[in-house]
Amino acid sequence: MSYVLLAMGLLFALTAANAYAPRRSPVLLAASFFVGWLTIELAPHVLVAWAAATALLAAFGGLDGWAGWTGLVLAVLGIAGVAATLAASRRTVVTLHDSGAPLELDPEGAPRYPLGHLIVPPLCLVPRKGVRVERNVVYRQEGRLRLKLDVFRPAGERADGELRPGLMQIHGGAWVIGDKREQGLPLLNHMAVQGWAGFNVNYRLSPRATWPEHLIDLKHFVAWYKEHAEEYGADPDFLCVTGGSAGGHLTAMVALTANVPEFQPGFEDADTTVQGAVPFYGFYNFFEPGTFPRPFGTTRLMERMVVKQPFAENQETYAKASPVTYLREDAPPFFVIHGSRDSLIPAVEARRFVERLREVSGSPVLYAEMQGAQHGFDVFPSYRTARVIEGVERYLTGLHRQYRQGRTPEVPDEVTRSLGEPSVG
Template sequence: MHAFFRARRALQLALTTHARRPWTGHRVSVPGFVAGWLTSELAPHLLALTAADTAAHVARHRRSSDLPGLAMAAASAAGSAALIASAQRARGVVDDALTAALGPDEREPDAAGLATPWGRIVNPFKLDTDGVRRDQDIAYAQGGRRFLLDVYRPEEGTENAPVLLQIHGGAWMTGSKNEQGRPLMLHMARRGWVCVAINYPLAPAARWPAHIVAAKRALAWIRENIAAYGGDPSYVVTTGGSAGGHLASLLALTPNDPALQPGFTGADTSVQACVPHYGVYDFAATSGSRASAARMRGILARHVMGPDPTHDDYVAASPLDRITDAAPPFFVIHGDQDSLVPVREARRFVEALRATSHRTVAYAEIPGAQHAFDIFPSIRSAHVLHGVERFLDWAHTHRE
């Protein structure tokens, strides 16, 4: 029994250690992400599990102490506590980033909203849908289920509300509107926004630029139809994570580009602000990053781009290379422990935006955060969510 207890404690200690200092290298990036992501965001649950498991073990073996197992339990508990403390730091980091970019928050502080939502975090996979109506599987273009969207709106109804367009991630090859961005959309819908989550065609069956063309078609649908759902067709902000962050950023940086609007060049595909989470920005590896170059030669060339892509094709798809002085306001969010998209890519993108754009660029580098840290409610994601709410309200108030 001691051996089994030690094995459990050793495994959790290894996961906790990795979450604090992730493994590096291309071969371990995906498993490293999964292990670090779940361990970091579920740190309170793992701390409780460690305490319960250790207490049960001690109760069963009062006369035969297992010092190595107990030492590992103490170390993993301390590591989980450190992860919780790191997650709590997100509030101050986000607040400082937004204050630097926007100025002091002029709203009355909402103590309940800013507090850690422990009740919701206890069961993070059960989302609170109270107060929100969801209209599902609306076709925004012909082509089947990959061209469907959902609309989230206040249950009591609304008129002329600002609109948030959510684009899911998944390496351009997987994912759906049902899996990502829901905590943010539910939160904003309860606060009077109308939120739209879209599917889009996936690689390798659909090759670039089918993904961004679909996102623009969805935006054109919003312009024509969202008033019927209580939204303001003249005010749309876009957001998304990972590949969705790439598509949201490219959408914001390529308004009304006829090359990306075949058959609907007359549609207005501008957006009024953009909030990408842990996005892919250096599609063409123009920054010289080895990670970006490996991604371009690997997943992009093999699965996402069309046959025989040229360097110009990658540049045309790269947010880093499409920045102009007309870019809308951005709030870029990235975790400093991201194993899939290194944080230096976000830093480079923000530097380029600030050097060129005439509009506000806020950047929050979230301590201890892995890729996809906002998929379900957690300490860290709750603080980031309130920061996004602050930015969205500011952008809407200061719209041009």
């Protein structure tokens, strides 16, 4: 039993070390991310399970001999390491404050994220009380192509009869996997409780789809929204967009390429502008080296599955697929969110994008780098996720209030200047 405790203690210590410093080598990248992701974002559950397992082995003879005591020390070190990641997540509110997010917006009237979801994460798959979900609404149909979305909105109508602000959610999955049923659920549920109409949108995936078909599909949704929003109680003139990972890249592309004819074949005259963007841990530059030794466009994923063109001979194509190519003064407001321990897309990529966008854009560009967070941190309804979701809701609600007042944000803190109006819901 002592050697079992030794093996378990070693596993705990290595797992905690990986959560603190994830491996970025090609061989270990996927496994390191997956294990670190679960360890960090489910830290309270991991701590309880590890402590219970350690105590159980110790009680049944695990401390007989040097191996058991060594295992106990390693297990305690591992538990302490995971506890440190949990402590880092407690700085989420400080990070959001420093970013400029208006956390004080309606501090008394805004519901907090439900504690039960933090204790039992799968509860986020169930619509929250007061939220109505309409699934598999077809927003684009051409021949055999049928693209669908799910609508999240309050169960009742607004008391004042006004239309609700809309939010488009784009799932991630490296442009090749993913589905509307899997991502964005904690955010969409919370936004619906706060009076928003959320649209979780599917789009064609590679390798069947070739870039820019992914973006074209999402542009079709924006055009569809302008025509059909009122059927779901939403304002066709107010739509924000959010998404994570590949969805973060596509969020930025949707926001920055409004009305670009190349991405709207056959519906060039449709208005595809959005009023705000919140990309989570996205990729923003395919054609310039950054934290990687080579441009991301040179990867097998991009050359063979997504863009399907050799990078060397088609660098302009990869530039056109990069949000940094479309930075402009009239860009909509951005709230960029990334994790400091993201092993798939390092945070420096987000920092570089934010710096360039701030140099050009006349709208607010907020950036929150979540300390200790891995890629995909918001999939689980953790403490960090709950606070980030609340911050995003306050930010987008501030933008909507300015829209109702006929004003356009000009500086990052302007979203906090209209606190006197009633909340959206």
